[in-house]
Amino acid sequence: MTWEILNIIGTIAFAASGALVALEEEFDFLGVIVLGLATAFGGGIIRNLLIGVPVDSIWEQDVLIMIAIGTILLIFLFPASWINYYWEKWGSFFDAIGLSAFAIQGALFAEQMGHPFIAAMVAAAMTGTGGGIIRDMLARRKPTVLQKEVYAVWAMMAGLLIGLGYSQKLPALMLLFVTIVFLRMLSLRYGWKLPYRKIH
Amino acid sequence: MTWEILNIIGTIAFAASGALVALEEEFDFLGVIVLGLATAFGGGIIRNLLIGVPVDSIWEQDVLIMIAIGTILLIFLFPASWINYYWEKWGSFFDAIGLSAFAIQGALFAEQMGHPFIAAMVAAAMTGTGGGIIRDMLARRKPTVLQKEVYAVWAMMAGLLIGLGYSQKLPALMLLFVTIVFLRMLSLRYGWKLPYRKIH
Amino acid sequence: MTWEILNIIGTIAFAASGALVALEEEFDFLGVIVLGLATAFGGGIIRNLLIGVPVDSIWEQDVLIMIAIGTILLIFLFPASWINYYWEKWGSFFDAIGLSAFAIQGALFAEQMGHPFIAAMVAAAMTGTGGGIIRDMLARRKPTVLQKEVYAVWAMMAGLLIGLGYSQKLPALMLLFVTIVFLRMLSLRYGWKLPYRKIH
Numbered sequence: 001m002t003w004e005i006l007n008i009i010g011t012i013a014f015a016a017s018g019a020l021v022a023l024e025e026e027f028d029f030l031g032v033i034v035l036g037l038a039t040a041f042g043g044g045i046i047r048n049l050l051i052g053v054p055v056d057s058i059w060e061q062d063v064l065i066m067i068a069i070g071t072i073l074l075i076f077l078f079p080a081s082w083i084n085y086y087w088e089k090w091g092s093f094f095d096a097i098g099l100s101a102f103a104i105q106g107a108l109f110a111e112q113m114g115h116p117f118i119a120a121m122v123a124a125a126m127t128g129t130g131g132g133i134i135r136d137m138l139a140r141r142k143p144t145v146l147q148k149e150v151y152a153v154w155a156m157m158a159g160l161l162i163g164l165g166y167s168q169k170l171p172a173l174m175l176l177f178v179t180i181v182f183l184r185m186l187s188l189r190y191g192w193k194l195p196y197r198k199i200h
Numbered sequence: 201m202t203w204e205i206l207n208i209i210g211t212i213a214f215a216a217s218g219a220l221v222a223l224e225e226e227f228d229f230l231g232v233i234v235l236g237l238a239t240a241f242g243g244g245i246i247r248n249l250l251i252g253v254p255v256d257s258i259w260e261q262d263v264l265i266m267i268a269i270g271t272i273l274l275i276f277l278f279p280a281s282w283i284n285y286y287w288e289k290w291g292s293f294f295d296a297i298g299l300s301a302f303a304i305q306g307a308l309f310a311e312q313m314g315h316p317f318i319a320a321m322v323a324a325a326m327t328g329t330g331g332g333i334i335r336d337m338l339a340r341r342k343p344t345v346l347q348k349e350v351y352a353v354w355a356m357m358a359g360l361l362i363g364l365g366y367s368q369k370l371p372a373l374m375l376l377f378v379t380i381v382f383l384r385m386l387s388l389r390y391g392w393k394l395p396y397r398k399i400h
Numbered sequence: 401m402t403w404e405i406l407n408i409i410g411t412i413a414f415a416a417s418g419a420l421v422a423l424e425e426e427f428d429f430l431g432v433i434v435l436g437l438a439t440a441f442g443g444g445i446i447r448n449l450l451i452g453v454p455v456d457s458i459w460e461q462d463v464l465i466m467i468a469i470g471t472i473l474l475i476f477l478f479p480a481s482w483i484n485y486y487w488e489k490w491g492s493f494f495d496a497i498g499l500s501a502f503a504i505q506g507a508l509f510a511e512q513m514g515h516p517f518i519a520a521m522v523a524a525a526m527t528g529t530g531g532g533i534i535r536d537m538l539a540r541r542k543p544t545v546l547q548k549e550v551y552a553v554w555a556m557m558a559g560l561l562i563g564l565g566y567s568q569k570l571p572a573l574m575l576l577f578v579t580i581v582f583l584r585m586l587s588l589r590y591g592w593k594l595p596y597r598k599i600h
Contacts, residue, residue: 056252256452
C-alpha cells in the first residue's frame with residue numbers, strides 16, 4: 001500500500017516533468033502527452049528490457065497510465081503562473097520521491113530475476129533516470145542527469161545495496177527510500193556535483 | 201491482399217521519407233539506407249516490443265525489406281529534380297496511406313494480444329509515427345510529429361476505435377483506412393494544428 | 401580463446417571511445433561511465449533485440465562489464481596528454497578490432513537464430529556500429545558512422561558473407577576478422593568515402 005502510494009507520487013512527478021519540458025519546447029498537445037508518458041514509463045520499459053521482464057507487462061499498470069495522463073492534462077490546463085510557482089517549490093521534492101521509489105523498485109526487479117549485483121545497479125539507475133534521458137533526447141537536450149548534479153548516483157547506491165543483499169523487508173526498504181530522498185534533496189540544496197574533467 | 205498492397209505503399213512511403221531526410225542531412229550511401237530502413241520498420245519494432253510480439257518476427261517480412269531497400273536505392277539514384285517534383289506532389293499522400301495502414305495494423309496487433317484499449321491507441325500511434333520519430337532523432341531534428349500539424353492524432357483515433365471494439369472485418373477496416381487518409385489530407389490542406397501553449 | 405581476446409579488445413576500445421566522447425562533452429563522472437557502457441554494450445543489446453536473443457543474456461558477460469568499467473575508470477584518471485597521445489596513435493586500430501570482432505560475432509548470432517542473410521547483415525552492422533550510434537545520440541552528435549568514412553560497410557560485408565554460408569570454422573573466421581580490420585585501416589589511411597549526393 002505504502003509502496004503503491006510512492007509509485008503514484010513518482011509517476012505523477014515524472015509525467016509532470018516530461019509535460020513541462022514539452023511545453024517549454026513548444027510541442028503541441030499530443031507532444032505534451034507523449035513526452036509525459038515517455039518520461040513516466042520509459043525508464044521502466046528499458047529496465048524491463050534489460051533484465052528480462054516482459055515489456056508488455058506495462059499494460060497491467062493501467063491505473064498508473066490513467067494517473068499519468070490525468071497529470072499531463074492538468075499541467076496542460078493549469079495557468080502558467082501556478083505551474084511556475086508550484087513546480088519550483090515542490091517539483092524537486094516530488095522528483096526525488098520518484099527517483100527513490102523507482103530506483104528501489106528497479107533494483108528489486110533485477111534481484112528477483114536472479115541477476116548479479118551490477119544488474120541491480122543498472123536497473124535502479126535506468127528505472128530512476130531512464131525516463132528523464134528519453135525525455136531529453138526527444139526534446140533534443142543533452143541528458144541533464146548525465147551532466148549535472150548528483151542524481152543517478154543515489155539510484156545506483158540503492159541498487160548496489162539491494163544487489164549486495166540489503167534486506168527486502170518493508171521497514172528496511174522504507175528507511176532506504178527516505179535516505180535516498182534525503183540525500184537527493186541535500187545534494188540539490190548544497191549544489192553537490194560529481195567530479196568531471198576537461199581534456200582539451 | 202488489399203491489406204498487403206496498403207502495407208507495401210506505406211513501407212515505400214516511409215522508406216522514401218527516411219532516405220530523403222538522410223540526403224538532406226548529407227548522410228552517405230549507407231546512412232541513407234539505414235535511415236530509410238529505420239523509418240520504414242522502426243515504428244513496428246517498437247510497437248512489437250511494447251505489446252509483446254517477438255521483435256524478430258520482422259525477418260519474416262523479407263519481401264517488405266527488399267521493397268524498402270529497392271525504394272531507397274531508387275531515391276539515391278533518381279535525378280534531384282524528379283525527387284523534388286514527385287515528392288512534393290505525391291509524398292504527403294503516400295505518407296498518409298502509410299500512416300493509416302500502419303496505425304490500423306498496429307491497433308489490430310494490440311487487440312490480438314488482449315491488451316486494454318489504451319494499448320491499442322499507443323500501438324497505433326507508435327506504428328504510424330514511431331519510424332518518423334526515430335528518423336528525426338537520428339538526423340538530430342526535433343520530432344516533427346510531436347510539434348506540427350494534426351498527424352499522430354488520426355493514428356490514435358484508429359487505435360481508440362479498434363480498442364473499443366470497432367469491427368475488424370475487412371470492409372469496416374477499409375472504411376476506417378480511407379477515413380484516416382482523408383482526415384490526414386484534410387488537416388494538411390487546411391493547416392489544422394493541435395492546441396499548444398507557451399509557458400514563458 | 402582467441403575469440404574471447406578479440407572480444408575483450410573490442411570492448412575496451414568501444415568503452416574507451418564512449419568515455420572519451422563523454423569527457424569531450426563535459427559529462428560528469430557518472431555520465432562518463434554511462435556513455436562508456438552504452439557504447440560498449442548498446443550495439444549488442446539492440447542486436448539481441450532484433451534477432452530474438454534474450455536481452456538479459458548481457459548479464460552473463462559480467463567479466464566483460466567489469467573490464468569495460470575498469471577501462472572507463474582508467475580513461476577518467478589518465479593524464480589528458482597521455483589520452484590524446486595514445487588515443488590518436490592506437491585508438492583507430494583498437495576500434496577497427498572492435499568493429500571486426502563485434503560484426504562477425506553479430507552475424508554468427510543471427511545465423512544461429514536461423515534468420516535470412518539480410519538479418520546477418522543487419523546484425524553485423526548493429527553489433528559493430530550500434531554502440532557508436534547510441535553514443536553519438538546521447539552526446540547530441542550526428543551519428544558519425546552514418547556520415548563519414550567507410551566504416552559500417554565492412555561490418556555488413558562480414559554479415560553478408562556469413563549470411564551466405566561462409567565457413568564458421570575458426571581459421572576461416574580469423575581470416576575474415578583480419579581482412580575486415582585491414583580494410584577498415586586501409587579506408588581510414590586513404591580517406592575512402594562512400595558516395596553521397598546533394599539534393600538541394
